Amino acid sequence: MARTVEKRGEVLDQTSELHVLAVDDSHLDRKVIERLLKISACKVTAVESGRRALQYLGFDGEKSSAGFNGLKVNLIMTDYSMPGMSGYELLKKIKGSSTLKEIPVVIMSSENILTRIDRCLEEGAEEFLVKPVKLSDVKRLKSVILKGDGEENGDMRTQKRKVRDDSSSLSPSPPWPLSSSSSSFACDFSPNQMKSPSSLSMQSPLKRPKLRNIF
Amino acid sequence: MEGVIQLQRQLVEYRTSLYNEGFLDDQFIQLQQLQDESNPDFVVEVVSLFFEDSQRLLNELTKALHQQSSDFKRLDAHVHQLKGSSSSIGAQRVQKVCIAFRHYCDEQNTEGCLKCLQQLKSEYSLVKNKLETLFKLEQQVLAAGGSIPM
Numbered sequence: 001m002a003r004t005v006e007k008r009g010e011v012l013d014q015t016s017e018l019h020v021l022a023v024d025d026s027h028l029d030r031k032v033i034e035r036l037l038k039i040s041a042c043k044v045t046a047v048e049s050g051r052r053a054l055q056y057l058g059f060d061g062e063k064s065s066a067g068f069n070g071l072k073v074n075l076i077m078t079d080y081s082m083p084g085m086s087g088y089e090l091l092k093k094i095k096g097s098s099t100l101k102e103i104p105v106v107i108m109s110s111e112n113i114l115t116r117i118d119r120c121l122e123e124g125a126e127e128f129l130v131k132p133v134k135l136s137d138v139k140r141l142k143s144v145i146l147k148g149d150g151e152e153n154g155d156m157r158t159q160k161r162k163v164r165d166d167s168s169s170l171s172p173s174p175p176w177p178l179s180s181s182s183s184s185f186a187c188d189f190s191p192n193q194m195k196s197p198s199s200l201s202m203q204s205p206l207k208r209p210k211l212r213n214i215f
Numbered sequence: 216m217e218g219v220i221q222l223q224r225q226l227v228e229y230r231t232s233l234y235n236e237g238f239l240d241d242q243f244i245q246l247q248q249l250q251d252e253s254n255p256d257f258v259v260e261v262v263s264l265f266f267e268d269s270q271r272l273l274n275e276l277t278k279a280l281h282q283q284s285s286d287f288k289r290l291d292a293h294v295h296q297l298k299g300s301s302s303s304i305g306a307q308r309v310q311k312v313c314i315a316f317r318h319y320c321d322e323q324n325t326e327g328c329l330k331c332l333q334q335l336k337s338e339y340s341l342v343k344n345k346l347e348t349l350f351k352l353e354q355q356v357l358a359a360g361g362s363i364p365m
Binding site for chain 1: 254260268298302304305
């Protein structure tokens with residue numbers, strides 16, 4: 001029996017088509033994400049700003065439902081750095097809204113900054129993806145969303161920091177804080193790997209060219 | 216008139232050289248995989264957006280660096296955008312210069328920024344040429360009745 005997840009009264013199962021709201025100020029990136037999503041059999045609405053996104057979601061600071069135009073959104077993917085409202089601010093608005101907070105929000109960013117990632121995850125982001133986003137990222141996201149993440153949100157959050165090793169970046173990776181935060185798990189990964197607190201069963205399909213030793 | 220096979224071989228060799236010389240990286244391959252019969256011009260369209268973005272941003276950067284005193288924050292914002300676009304299409308060499316450029320912005324180093332801008336213009340011009348040549352070769356294959364090898 002297929003597992004189902006209820007999102008605002010709508011039942012989604014493995015055969016459902018996700019409707020994704022993509023937010024990015026770059027026309028180029030909107031075009032790419034749109035294609036990535038369509039190829040992955042998702043419906044897409046792409047907008048250029050956080051403000052447009054909220055408008056689309058029918059959010060006017062109060063209860064939205066009646067004013068909602070268009071299909072229910074099952075997932076929001078937003079760029080982090082945008083002029084005006086940033087992806088982080090959009091995330092906060094969504095998670096702060098009683099009508100919208102159930103919608104999973106994924107942050108995309110070209111910058112692999114741990115503090116930024118943590119902030120977003122703490123604020124309730126489903127995942128943080130390092131750009132450029134790949135087809136494998138979208139496919140994985142889709143299956144995560146369709147499998148239902150309601151119950152998992154708490155613990156799995158730190159597992160969702162899927163950072164890709166940005167080998168072209170000149171900025172030094174911060175030393176992996178082994179004794180930090182809530183995770184008591186001794187990570188054997190090199191700094192740019194995902195932080196996995198409890199379960200290693202969630203395999204990251206991302207390339208990890210530098211996966212070696214062990215501090 | 217060259218046969219389809221020769222044209223295809225020429226195309227593949229040229230494309231491979233672009234990867235080997237670092238002009239393009241894996242992201243470009245990703246983009247090609249998003250192209251199909253229902254979206255046969257996807258890559259060209261995306262690359263055109265890259266050309267537009269780059270042109271605009273390089274102009275902005277030139278203007279900004281020729282002010283009396285540079286607004287490094289603004290410079291950085293432009294470079295960040297260019298870095299994003301180049302990364303999105305896999306224009307690796309352009310992206311690398313952007314990364315260096317941002318460091319100079321952080322350091323508020325005008326000399327360094329000017330140097331990077333020169334480099335950017337040169338790398339952009341190179342990759343633009345390369346991509347246009349690539350697309351021309353693709354057109355030749357298609358015109359000869361062949362298909363674009365992956």
